[in-house]
Amino acid sequence: MHYLRSTGADAVSAGSEKRNSRLEAAWKTLDPTVMTVDELLMFHERVGQMLCTKLQSLSSKVRMDQEKLQAHLSKLRSGLITVNEPELEAPTKPARRPYPTVYPKYRSLRNPSLTWAGRGKQPRWLLAEMKDGKTLSDFLIDKPTNKRRKGR
Structure with missing residues (x-):
């Protein structure tokens, strides 16, 4: 039961822990056409979990951006700020490390x-x-x- 494209490693395992570690090590070289049904289901579950995690982080970021935009829009409507003075924070450069004073020689x-x-x-x-x-x-x-x- 070979399911690795590039390595051709032996897929015989003594348990699910060994199979999980093999899947972890060979994540990028998986060949789903030769995987067993159990391995495909595990693969499907892992992909679903990863997708849920990424979608949750993206949705929270979108919510935060939307809240910032709503706050900015309400300030624009109330006249607290004008269009020429945007209040959205610009990306700041990291502070330079302090250099010692160089005295003349x-x-x-x-x-x-x-x-x-x-x-x-x-x-x-x-x-x-x-x-x-x-x-x-x-x-x-x-x-x-x-x-x-x-x-x-």
């Missing part, structure tokens, strides 16, 4: 207000000053010592 020797954190493309002021023969380490900003940080 390099400072211009000519204009100390120009700084660079060392990320991304090198700024024009740095490239211009490096053409004069300076190296990147010449622009490094002195980091505060741990003693100063602990005092804060």
Whole structure:
């Protein structure tokens, strides 16, 4: 009694539990033309249960959407809102994860207000000053010592 299309697994079982597990494992590869009547009935019951579950979830979603639309329509009719200001909530983007503050690592020797954190493309002021023969380490900003940080 072979009912699997692709695997051709042996369908002889010692009980209904083993048959259920086989049906679970081979759900996508079932061949109903070679299944027994009992197996077809079990298959039919499982499909019916799945359909009921999906239909219930869809109907509850439709009910919720209908209630939202009815509430919006009643507000439109009462004049609380106008057509130009819809109250239906728009999908929101998930919040970005917090990134740590990036402090500058390099400072211009000519204009100390120009700084660079060392990320991304090198700024024009740095490239211009490096053409004069300076190296990147010449622009490094002195980091505060741990003693100063602990005092804060």
